[in-house]
Structure formats: C-alpha cells, structure tokens
Amino acid sequence: MDLSKVSDQITKVLVTEEQINEKVAELAAELDKKYADKDVLLVGVLKGAVMFMADLSRAMQIPVQMDWMAVSSYGSGTVSSGVVRILKDLDADVLGRHVVIVEDIIDSGLTLSWLVGNLEARGAASVEVVALLRKPAAAKVEVNVGLVGFDIPNEFVVGYGLDYAERYRTLKGVAVLSPAVYS
Numbered sequence: 001m002d003l004s005k006v007s008d009q010i011t012k013v014l015v016t017e018e019q020i021n022e023k024v025a026e027l028a029a030e031l032d033k034k035y036a037d038k039d040v041l042l043v044g045v046l047k048g049a050v051m052f053m054a055d056l057s058r059a060m061q062i063p064v065q066m067d068w069m070a071v072s073s074y075g076s077g078t079v080s081s082g083v084v085r086i087l088k089d090l091d092a093d094v095l096g097r098h099v100v101i102v103e104d105i106i107d108s109g110l111t112l113s114w115l116v117g118n119l120e121a122r123g124a125a126s127v128e129v130v131a132l133l134r135k136p137a138a139a140k141v142e143v144n145v146g147l148v149g150f151d152i153p154n155e156f157v158v159g160y161g162l163d164y165a166e167r168y169r170t171l172k173g174v175a176v177l178s179p180a181v182y183s
C-alpha cells in the first residue's frame with residue numbers, strides 16, 4: 001500500500017520505497033561479496049522481516065537458503081517487554097553453517113542479542129546480523145551488527161513489515177506513526 005493512503009495516521013515519512021530499493025541492492029551486493037564461497041542460511045525473523053527478506057534474498061546473486069523464526073517481545077504494545085519467546089523455531093539445523101539473521105529493526109536490541117546468542121549456542125559456524133533499520137538512541141544492549149540500512153530517530157515506526165497491533169505492515173515505505181493512533 002502507498003504511504004499516501006495513510007497520510008492522516010503518520011507524522012513523517014522516514015524512508016521511501018525508492019530509498020529502500022537502493023539500500024537493499026547495496027546490502028545484497030555486500031553479502032554476495034562476503035559470503036561468495038560459503039554455505040549461507042538466511043534466517044528471517046517473523047513477521048517484521050518478511051518484506052526485507054523477500055527483497056534482499058532476491059537481490060542476492062549467490063545461492064542461499066532461507067529459514068524463519070518467530071520470536072516476540074512486543075505483543076500489541078509499542079515498548080519491548082524484554083522477554084523473548086520463541087513462537088516458531090527454525091526447521092534447519094544451523095550446526096556448522098554461516099547464519100545471517102535478517103531483521104527489519106533493531107530497537108532496544110533485546111530481541112537480537114538474545115537471538116544471536118541462541119544461534120551461536122546451536123553451533124553455527126558464524127552468526128551475522130543484517131538489519132534494515134536501527135534506532136541508536138533506543139539501545140538497551142549492544143548488538144554486534146554486521147550491516148545496517150538506516151539509522152533512524154527513536155520514534156515508533158511502521159511500514160515495510162513493521163506493524164502497530166498487526167496493522168501497517170504492507171506499507172511500501174517506513175513512516176513515524178502518529179501518537180494519536182496508539183494513545
């Protein structure tokens with residue numbers, strides 16, 4: 001859906017569809033170079049990373065496999081609970097494989113720091129993170145991120161996979177949600 005359809009529910013467009021496309025191509029090229037001769041498993045974090053995973057994986061020119069995990073720390077609110085739950089685990093065994101976690105956003109960092117530790121503990125050969133968005137001012141824990149698309153301000157955003165109470169995921173760009181929608 002075009003951002004213009006919800007102009008009354010957002011305060012600012014942060015990243016346009018065009019900017020996302022350009023950045024996804026850049027990130028894919030970097031991953032192609034880095035993992036040229038490696039057996040790569042892209043791990044998408046449901047549901048937010050669905051759009052990013054679909055675009056990033058197709059922009060890559062090396063063969064990769066995809067798998068998915070669903071973890072949740074937000075529920076229907078706008079602040080992380082800090083408690084990470086596995087809602088759906090991987091189908092693949094990551095032992096000895098090069099894992100690239102594909103995330104839509106690093107906010108507090110709690111989800112990813114937990115996830116990186118979890119996959120390392122399963123014996124992955126390497127675990128790297130590629131995130132489209134990051135909120136540096138919201139970090140509660142440091143996450144060692146390999147690649148980041150855009151650093152954004154500490155405001156609640158929606159679109160390109162990111163939701164508020166399961167809405168707005170299908171927007172083509174990323175925008176700041178008007179506080180009037182959730183207060």
Ligand SMILES: O=P(O)(O)OC[C@H]1O[C@H](OP(=O)(O)OP(=O)(O)O)[C@H](O)[C@@H]1O
Binds near residue numbers: 046104107110
């Ligand atoms: O850095 P953090 O503060 O941990 O926040 C980031 C995580 O929160 C969101 O997921 P959410 O739990 O909302 O699930 P969803 O992807 O299904 O919307 C987002 O997709 C990240 O996975």
Ligand code: HPA
Binds near residue numbers: 074105155156164
């Ligand atoms: O700003 C956000 N928007 C939507 N989902 C999120 N999950 C973490 N941060 C965000």
Ligand SMILES: [Mg+2]
Binds near residue numbers: 074
């Ligand atoms: Mg969410």
